[in-house]
Amino acid sequence: MRKIHVAKHSEKDMINKIFLAFIFGLLFSKYAYNQENNFKYEKITTEISRVEKGLSQNTVRNIFQDSKGFIWIGTWSGLNRFDGLNFKIFLPDINNPTKSISNAVINALAEDKNGFLWIATESGLNKLNTRTFAIKSFNEIAKPFYKNHSDTIYSLHSSSKYLWIGTHKGLVLKLNNKDSFFVPKTFVNTKYIADKEIRSIVKFSANQLLLGTNDGLVIIDINTFQIIKVIRTPTISSNSILSLLKIDESKILIGTENGLNRLDINKMINKVIKLDKNSLPYNPDLIMAMIKASDSLIWLATSGKGVFLLRNIAKSKYSVEKLKAENLNGNRLTEEIREELYYYSLLKSRDGTVWLGSAWSGIFKLVSDKNIFEGFQKSNKGNGLSDNQIWSFYNDGDKLWIGTQKGIDIYNKTSHKMTHLTSRGKIGYRFSSNNIRSIFKDSEGHFWIGTFQQGLNKYFPENGRIEVYLPEAKNSHFVADATVWKIVEDKHKNLWMATHNGLQMTNLTSGKTIVFKHNPMDSTSISNNVIYNVYFDKQGFLWLSTFDGLNKFDTKTYKSIIYKHHSANKKSLNTNKIFAIYQDNSMDYWIGTIGGGLNYINHKTNEITSFTTKEGLSNNIVYDIIDDNFGNLWLSTNCGISSFNLKNKVFTNYTVSDGLQSNEFNFGAALKDNFGNIYFGGMFGFNVLKPKDIQIASNNLKMLISEFSVNNGTTIYYVLPKETIRLNYNQNSFSIRFSLLDYKNPNKDIYQYKLEGVNNEWKTANSDDPLINFYKLPPGTYTLQVKGLNSLGVWTSDSKYKIIIKDAWYNLLWLKIAALLVIAAILFMLIRNRIKRINFEHESEKQLLELESQTLKLQMNPHFIFNTLNSIQSFILQNDVDKSISYLSKFSKLMRLLLINSRESNISLESEIYLLQSYLELENLRHQEGFDFVINVDENIEKEFIGIPPMIIQPFVENAVIHGLLPLKERRGKLQISISQEKNFIKVNIEDNGVGRNYYQENQQDKLHRPSGILITQKRLELINTQFSDKSSLKVTDLKDEQNNSLGTKVEILIQFTNIDDD
Template identity: 25%
Template sequence: MKTTATYVCLILSIWCMRLNAQQYQMRNYSVKEGIGQSQVFSLLQDRRGYLWMGTRGGGLTRFDGVEFTHYTTKEGLVNNYIYKIIEDKNGNLWIATSGGISYFNGKSFINFRNTGNLSDVFDICLDSHGTLYAATGTGLFQLHVPKPFVKIASVFEKLAFVSEAVYSVAADRNDKIWFGTAKGVYRLQSGNKKDLFLSGRYINKIYCDHSGKIWVGTYGNGLFYWSNDKFRQFLPGKFPEMKEVYEIYQDKKGEFWFGTLSQGIYRYDTLTKRITNIREKDGLCNNHVRCIISDREGNFWFGTSGGGVCHYFGMPFTHYDRESGLPGNFIYSVFADKKKRIWAGTSNLGIALLDSGKFKTFGAENGFINTKVKSILEDGSGNYYLGTEGDGLYQMKFIRSDSFHIQKIKLLRNAFVRGMCLSQDGSIWVATAGLGLYHLEKGEKDPENLVMSHYTEAEGILSNRLVSVCEDGSGNIWYATESNGVGIFEKGELKHHSTSAVLKNIPLRSLVMDRLGYLWAGTAGEGVYCWKPGEIPQISAFRERNKQLTSQNMYLIAFDTKGNVFLGSESGLDYIELDKNRKWISVKHYGKSEGFLGIETCQNAVAEDVNGNIWFGTVNGLTSCNPAAFTKNPIAPALGLSGIRLFYKNISQTTFHSSISNWGEVKLLDLPHDQNHITFDLRAISFSNPGNVAYQWKLQGFDPQWSPESRQNYVTYSNIPPGDYVFLVKARNSDGVWNQTPLSIPVSIHAPFWQTWWFRTMIITILAFIIWIVFRARFNTLRKKAREAETRLILDKKVSDLEHQALRLQMNPHFIFNALNSIQSQIGEQNEQRARYYLAKFGRLMRQILDNSRKQYISLKEEVETLENYLLVEKFSSGDTFDYEINTDPNMDMDFIKIPPMLLQPFVENSIKHGFKNLQQRRGNILIEFRELEHKLICTISDNGVGREIAQERADSEGESYHESTALKVIRERLMLMDPGNAEPKIDIQDLYSKQGIPCGTKITIEIPIS
């Protein structure tokens, strides 16, 4: 099919801007990030890895890559306006300030202020003998530092032959002291002599390089160096703007860095003799540079006056944004053409072309299309194809360098182009979102016209909504759908690849073929998939490794010349090192902290230029990456402790603070048993990538093996048993380099006194004695119980005998004979009903007596019922010759009170048998009363009989037995058995008399213990 188009010819009138990219990727730290003040005049990395910053007003700031710690006059610093920080051989700090000098040993400050006019101290240095020299506003001072340092014996001595203000001081390799004033440079000689050089120059800085050469930075006269016994100007006339030099520094590679008043930094390569100027436009935070250092990992730090500190990573990224000349920061598409030019579709609805250090912009203002360009491609003839967002596909041809033709391909007029691919035969494949796949070929007769083929779901593709298209080494075309898997044109035929089933319903964003023939599919939230067509029948997702990615949300995929892969996401780049089988070796993340300033990448906005550089489109601009500059950091983190906590309380606030030395070092952590909850706060400093430091630890003697790798910077051990241990910890940097020697901290937990040998011996002795005592007590108890059991047997036998005696007393044969005889007489008198009644009462009485005889105790209620039946039968047997009455206290619980059975009946029987016998003048009467008094039952039996004396006389005269004495004896013994520990039970028998003294009855009172 031929396409027709309208050609528009325009004279190229394009606005060009000179390239102004950030060639040096830097991260800036100032007050907002945590520095005490924005003017940083001195920088130092100590042997523990900390970075110290001396500010003009904010005191001293310490930085470990993550946290800032401040030291000001509140913490003991002599003055908050700092000029210089140095470290002595013992690792302690000397700080020169506007108010004197402070000495810091890691815990406290020792200050020297206004001693011999020691006030404004601009610079300090130490010679090899430990002598400290101070450049002040009133001259040069020296201090012979004793070992160990003692303030009382330490006094600064002013060198009398130097009376003017000294701004810089340095010691060379031969311990010659050089100092600079407003009049020039002086060199001290023996005998208080001095040599003057560079007379009339105002000296800002004196520096001794690695070879021992002296360099001098001046105010207004540039830079000088010492050679052949005289000073020579550095590159005179070549850099006239480099006049005010405040800092001189030589790095580990031998290159020099010069900080200036207003021209930023000059970098001098001693091998190539090349000088590079770094200013604010290149990423420097301020052009007034006061100090420069490189840390132990090779990173550079620049202290400025007003801009804080710049951290230069040396990373291989170059960033471009609006300030660099881009018309917009949002980059939708990127393409590298054959002429080494970079094309970028921007948020300004046009294209930016980076050509020979200049940005050329194509937009509506110069006749270009006014829409988003989502994909760019160059064909074999040098024509450019621009895929847009909803405005179809355009073809662009350059007539000359200053003019171009642009035409719209009508059949793709409203297409949303998502990707394009130039195949080996020169044809173009276009993936769209909604219109399927297009194939553009040049006509055989008219190459200027395009023949187009269109494939949709009707023709057999998986979906009309595509996200990407690419070609493999065999010329097969692969396309990725939004959510229906991956399809293939194999030798011109549409096929559904086996991977489609795996990738179906997984949202895809990109599809790329690498140099080894592996296909890579980036997804929205499912990570990345990789497979090789024809060799691996099923897709391999590397799911177990996806957890190492910063994000599972893939926007783009790109490969460097080594075959390693870049994965772009909303969090930056993940760079994955692969082996030849595409197995993952390592993953490293690049975000803002690592120099990738664009951070969030745009979908499929990536291209590789002819030099192997990879260009990334981001939401914050365009970034170029040189993968060849990637190097592994061979320096392990500087490892130490930032603190120790006992039960969540800092050890410095406890009585065990002496375990910690001045700089937080621990020789031995010696603790009692009740301080066995320890937290070690870990500190591993790696400024190259502080967020990717990881630890492993082990408490030797407690942990069987090293802990898993963790980014957690503290570890807690609780309930540590008494014993001797060694806490070991090691750390790795972002490239997996571990400390060769772990940090070792001995820990001793003392045993409590109850776990010592002497205490255990004492306890064993005491236990043995207690066991003997218990055994003896048990033996005595058993013996006592045996005696008690024997006594109980005897007692039980006696109780049984007494109960049998009581039963015999109750079952008096005479009583039984009389009762039965009376019942028989009733039968003889034909009084059958009365006979039955008393026979029933008699039978019940016998049952009660027999039942009660089997019990040791019965209730008072049962005893009263038995007495009533007995009295009723006796009254019947005696011919109704007496009356009776039984009274009980209504407040008593008769069911609750227990007494021995057959206890009272003998007394009642005696009253009837002997008291009422031959009683002629009155009718007999028996009164029985029960009441409770002081946990005892008081029973009273009263009769109005003839009395004991007359009854005894009659019994004797008639030859009858009077068994009161026997019954009384049995009752007493039974009561004694109820309460064996008390005195003899009380049974009171009282004779009753009339007013005339005639016996008229008997009263018996019995106290029964309540059971």
């Protein structure tokens, strides 16, 4: 955090102030009239040019600034809080009278030592908590003490012990620490207080309080409550007092219904002050309000005659001046302040802004027109500037040199005289041209003056002699080009000149001159001959800004390192046309370009970052760069002045509305003098900026939270600095509104924030309404950091607020422990059940393996093998070699496939179909082609990627052949196998036209016997079903005709399948 130290005024500071004051008042014609009554003007009414509401009503009865900086405005219909951008309005609520103000007419406002705002109304007193906006009303507070009492309250005054309350019928006191009221007997028993309207209460001394009533001025002792003195007519002009103001230790101003009085209380000498020549009995001066703007300036608001300014009113010689529209600068509404004559209230806020509360036209806000930029132009009176076009500056001790379009103006800070140097005069004592572009004083005390297209001039101040250097000169008075933009000197007495045709070095001792130009054959030569600027950095390198690139020039080797724009490199310069060069305290470089804005070069990495209008720069042509020593770079551009904060990387832009001579400035016309003042010259004069004064004026600058709203409900309207905000778990959505309480130019303010844990980068809030929202943040501790930039270009220090969002009740520790125990118990049960499940699955797999082994044994039973071998033998004996070889080959493939499949838990459907095909071919061959068979597979089935248990279909096929088809006598046997897919199942239909199950059961010897293969396969299916949620199934149907004769058997199998990879 940057600390700002305000030093005592030294002799150097005093010289600086005298210098600036003199040129402000005598030598230059300021285009902004710089007196105490000169203001920028803004009107605030019920309708303003923003979406937000304006004032609740336009009759402004009182204006008050609280200790936090908020402006409170009491009107004929409602109370308003104003933070510079937004209004909060308070009105009576008939549905909730105890929690709203008791009456809409606000007569007076005061703040007690505890920070509560007290509101005096036409019917009752109100206490407002400025943090929560909670209101407590007090009615008929005078009733217990005065026989004739009133609930109308006119005035309030807060002291260390009491709140003094002036009512329509007497004075009431309240203890600061209690909401209890009392009235001293001395007040009740005196006619000067009881039954009197107490309109104004002012502390005059440590022991004295002044009461302005409708029947004179009453002076009371604060401690004893005794009446010290009563002052009435004819001592003062009227007993009906409207306002009071202390002006020094002995004098007060008394505003009455019949004029203004200046009373010396100690001497009891009164002076009636007439505001104008029409101050006659039939046209009295009604003094409604008064404020002290300074020791010498008083503001008066009248009802009927407008606003007046009183100067040196405490002295015998004073002046009275009416505030007029011509005192207000550049506002189209200024005529309204001339026409408005009726005012009720005044305030000078802590930033110097004057607020005029009118009777019917709202508030006139007058911002003192002391711009941060002092402007100077040519004057037709006196010995001022020669011309408004300013091209260069040079600071020479107590002299300021100013290069203009019509010669050089030299201002002597000691004698306050201006000297003009021009091209007029005899030869040898006049410049080659008045069109000045550069001024430099060498180490020998001579001045070098560069002109535009008319050569270089060497000026000898001791005798006024001038030597002219031209490009066509054949002698030592040679210069590389007739236009010389900039001149600097190194420690070896070499002058380095930026010209329009190369870089020139001239040694002051020897007179030797070298001109460096671009050589396309030498990459280390300067990049371009048009050189605008020469600048020595802290390492001694000479930097050249040219029309085609930036050059880092080594004055020892005469070689350059060139920086240029490269489209393929985003970290290069964004343009080759360069004006300004500056090296900051971090040794990094800042480059002002023609069209590319501001470029930053990191001296460690040489990486370049650009800042243009997209980042907030006022214009992409940057003429000059000046460091203000307070962490800001000030840039003169082709569209105003931009301030760039080096820490926050934020621009603040200034235009003619901020006091600039013009929005257009000139290259080379920039200077920081020995006092730290910054000068920028342009086409219509020049501006002076005093960064030190800006920092002093912003010493009390602070950023605050003006509204903290939770879930669009509960709202805090002021959050204390470093306060911890505690929220419940269901209050995790909230909005925050900021304020700088900047009343001068709030639309230029910039607000930044970051909520650590949510966004760790600084973000910028909307300047028109700095409101940010956070939604559904998880419980935890957050740190909100906020900072602001005011209209003067000064940053506040970072303000930090801790926000704690509590966990929900169900996240409490004991509840978490209980929940963990329950979860542990559930996990134990799940694990135990899982173990049981694993054991069951293991046992099922074991049984499944046994069944698969039994299936294999059935497939490889001796009977099948014996019959097969007999068939092969028969073919051999019949000398049928082809059939025997074919049969033997198929038999071997079948045996090998059975063995391979028996090792797998799942095989492809393709493999199972091949096994079936092989088996049926062997059986058909063995039985002399005794039956026909066909296997139909749905073409949409990807057989190679579908996995099923091995040998799950074959037993049913074997049963159909052996027990269905082979016993068939009267018809040829047929077997049809159909395979399709239904969701996660393979559906297999095995249909034969054999003898049927009844024939088999009637002709077998063991009636209870069932084929072993089918029984084993059924058990396998049952075990498989334990592994899947979707169940496999088996259905056997006897096929019969109408006479119940057997037509065969149909077996339907649904088999759960798995996917197998193609690899």
